[in-house]
Amino acid sequence: MSENTSDNKKSVVKTRNFIHEIVEKDLLEGKNGGRVHTRFPPEPNGYLHIGHAKAICLDFGTAQKFGGKCNLRFDDTNPSKEDQEYVDSIMEDVRWLGFDWEDRLYYASDFFDKLHEFAVKLIKEGKAYVDDQPADIISQQRGTPTKPGVESPYRKRPVDENLALFERMKNGDFPNGHCVLRAKIDMASPNMHLRDPLMYRIMHAEHHRTGNKWCIYPMYDFAHGQCDYFEGITHSLCTLEFEIHRPLYSWFVDNLADSDYRPRQIEFSRLNLTYTMMSKRKLLQLVEEGLVSGWDDPRMPTISGMRRRGFTPASIRNFVEKVGITKTEGMVDVAMLEHALREDLNKNAQRVMGVINPLKVIITNFPEDKVDMVDAVNNPEDESAGTRKVPFTREIYIERDDFMEDPPKKFFRLSPGTEVRMRYAYFITCNNVVKDDEGNVIELHCTYDPASRGGNSPDGRKVKSTLHWVSATENVEAEVRLYDRLFMVEDPANQKDSDFRQLLNPESLLVLNKCFIEPSVKNAKPLDQFQFERLGYFNVDKDNSDEKMVFNRTVSLRDNWAKQMGK
């Protein structure tokens, strides 16, 4: 397991982190019979986001790295918040990211019977009791982090009475909140989670899997570690906020275990991304208040949103790999994510020409009805992608940004009197600028050099730039959606004094119509990806139809010119 050498490039997980070191050590010491078994345990109460992707890659990746297994387990102990819709989306997202739980799909609810049995065992051992006090009293008695709690008057309730009461709780004899089952640990512990934590609460609610079988449901702490144990998990990886739960996790498991085997909880820091909000609650709010179009709005940091936006599974996996796993809480620059995205797309995206902000150009010396099919390379990074034909005609569109009537010195593109190359087609020279009554440029009259077909002049003449273009008569008209960061501030989650809704970027979505794309994209299907040359990476949105093509800009190309202009 120590062959993490450079020739091990096939391995999905190339890097090593502190968790891998722990696993290696456990293996070396012969723990758990040399098994490595992890799990990804989402609660089905929302859609997965990029932060979950980090956990998924770690959980599945660690198992893969050590030849172990990883389960998918839905942590469905709170029927009031959970839903089948979320279960379905989570499974789709995990698969899409490239991971497979094979036949190991579990639900915490699969273990409700065993959990109940275990609770009864604890009661019999005098380690759990039924508390009749209302929530606010129990909360009050718990003390504060700096002040010890006081014991419940019901703490010394006899075993038989506890057993009978718990049975009645289970049978539905009591209304919600009437009483709870608590573990008897230590009300004076400096760790609040050990101050007689709740194990079960009464909740008359229909569960998405167990229906109405239960009206008591286990709390997270009374379910998670035990489920790990039942499934044979060896390394239970979770985020930092559960660190303080670990002693409780161990307490329950130690009371349950009948062998040397123990699942072990290890915590790592969650992912924070600049200009991004990762809280499930807030994401739900964005969806419910219609601030975005849905969980899969391309501006959302959800896996489904990113998928729709055009992210690839590999780009997300690579990003997670680059970010690493530690216990330090930081904030990763989205630029890192975008880099991983561009890196993958550059290698794989089909190139195509599209003009999203058109300016008409008439090639005055080009034959009226001629459709000149020129050869274009599909992907300069991948020769096997081949070439295609693109129609060049007398009237074409170029990008408005590619023309300036009165350009600054470093502007290489088209301006009156200059010659530029139309990619894969001809050199053209701008002779005349046509304006409307208000002085807006509406059309350019140019001439082309017939000898420059393909993009080179036989006399070896050079031009300073190459422009993309689309025939004004042979094209596909499309709607193009441009996206920008959803939030205007780097750390929207930490703007304590302002409502996060006020931090939303009003220009996060810009819809452009009358965009023209070369005809080759006509039969593209939702999710198909392209690079619109010189503009960025785009994919076909699910709103696409035969009547109207719809593209999303996944991410722009890096643009040094725009950067210079910005200064």
Added chain:
RNA sequence: UGUCCCGUGGUGUAACUGGCAACACGUCUGAUUUUGGUUCAGAAGAGUCUAGGUUCGAGCCCUAGCGGGACAACCA
């Protein structure tokens, strides 16, 4: 006034368990280029939160501070 965790260039990580801090992103040069993309070459930028200590030698070990975070849901 508690317990636990964290503290390395702007950002994210690394440093073979003590040997004069490396990689990626970002930034800035320059070269190449039928994408102002890609690629390539190079540069700037930290002396590792602070102060002591151990040691021939400390980012790594010890002590004390400082700073940040988590914990008081019948949420997970």
